[in-house]
Amino acid sequence: MAFWFCCGKVSTRRRRGKEQPKWRVFSLKELHSATNNFNYDNKLGEGSFGSVYWGQLWDGSQIAVKRLKVWSNRAETEFTVELEILARIRHKNLLSLRGYCAEGQERLIVYEYMQNLSLHSHLHGHHSFECLLDWNRRMNIAIGSAEGIVYLHHQATPHIIHRDIKASNVLLDSDFRARVADFGFAKLMPDGATHMTTKVKGTLGYLAPEYAMLGKANESCDVYSFGILLLELTSGKRPIEKLNSTVRRSIVDWALHLVCEKKFSEIADPRLNGNYVEGELKRVVLVALMCAQDLPEKRPTILDVIELLKGESKDKFYHIENSEMFRSLLAVESNDETSVAEDSLDYISEEKELQRPLKGNN
Numbered sequence: 001m002a003f004w005f006c007c008g009k010v011s012t013r014r015r016r017g018k019e020q021p022k023w024r025v026f027s028l029k030e031l032h033s034a035t036n037n038f039n040y041d042n043k044l045g046e047g048s049f050g051s052v053y054w055g056q057l058w059d060g061s062q063i064a065v066k067r068l069k070v071w072s073n074r075a076e077t078e079f080t081v082e083l084e085i086l087a088r089i090r091h092k093n094l095l096s097l098r099g100y101c102a103e104g105q106e107r108l109i110v111y112e113y114m115q116n117l118s119l120h121s122h123l124h125g126h127h128s129f130e131c132l133l134d135w136n137r138r139m140n141i142a143i144g145s146a147e148g149i150v151y152l153h154h155q156a157t158p159h160i161i162h163r164d165i166k167a168s169n170v171l172l173d174s175d176f177r178a179r180v181a182d183f184g185f186a187k188l189m190p191d192g193a194t195h196m197t198t199k200v201k202g203t204l205g206y207l208a209p210e211y212a213m214l215g216k217a218n219e220s221c222d223v224y225s226f227g228i229l230l231l232e233l234t235s236g237k238r239p240i241e242k243l244n245s246t247v248r249r250s251i252v253d254w255a256l257h258l259v260c261e262k263k264f265s266e267i268a269d270p271r272l273n274g275n276y277v278e279g280e281l282k283r284v285v286l287v288a289l290m291c292a293q294d295l296p297e298k299r300p301t302i303l304d305v306i307e308l309l310k311g312e313s314k315d316k317f318y319h320i321e322n323s324e325m326f327r328s329l330l331a332v333e334s335n336d337e338t339s340v341a342e343d344s345l346d347y348i349s350e351e352k353e354l355q356r357p358l359k360g361n362n
Helices: 028-034 074-087 119-123 135-155 209-214 219-235 251-260 278-291 303-307 313-323 327-334
Strands: 002-006 009-013 045-048 050-056 063-066 097-103 104-113 160-163 170-172 178-180 188-191 240-242 246-248
Touching: 028 097, 028 104, 028 119, 045 119, 063 074, 074 097, 074 104, 119 170, 119 219, 119 251, 135 160, 135 170, 135 278, 135 303, 160 219, 178 246, 209 219, 209 251, 209 327, 219 251, 219 278, 219 303, 240 251, 246 251, 278 303, 303 313
Parallel strands: none
Antiparallel strands: 002 009, 045 050, 050 063, 063 104, 097 104, 160 188, 170 178, 240 246
């Protein structure tokens, strides 16, 4: 499916032999009505891109509407990129496109509404007090998210790098099935390319070092981000913990220290109250730390990650379990705290998820 702009409208061209898209063009009037004129009480979250609102169409179906900020070249680019990506993908663990609107300077993307909002909301937001994520749900979310990324990296044509894997971009449907969302930063990976050098975009705490420093992006960058996500899902901690006004500690350094001391139980989210499968927790933590290594060539592929999370490769896990990186406590201690200069974070996007549920909706 190809997109281009003409006189302020998005046109679509259907490839010969392909089925009709399952999305449509919405009018601005229709979306104003669905979201109660983009009322604050309907807002699900906001970030550098704009805001996301809950809405209900005339037929009663619920939608989520991303309203990009006032028109700019950046907004236009992200709008076009996300539509291009969403038109290419169909997978049970990726958020589906319902449609879009491009009228005047308004750029809006319409998605399926996910009743349980995002993983972020359950770990750090309003739902974090309700403790709805038991261990079984967390394992299913980990595996489901990974399967969505497998589709992007290995099944989509051309392959797709997400570039913004994080808790607020993993949405949860009514059965807590994971849907990876938000493709505004995504890149199509040319056939045969080992990496792309591009402007850095993403979120503090999730960025692979080679990408953050050099702008080198490939599938391995998503694997790094997913490793951070796995640690976050297991522990309930944020990717970066603020120790004081100038010093931060990453979730990787914190977890690696405990793993080297064989204290896996101290990594588990206290909200689980000890109700988890010890072998699975150990497996998830070790796989997460392998994913979040500084050197990209040492990280597994997302296909390896799926196999390991499901416990399907005992030999591979044996080698991970006995890896040198989990034996040297000295190396962990020397890198336990990291000083982060605030003015070095200008390229970071930050999404803010509201700390309350929608009125009469959840």
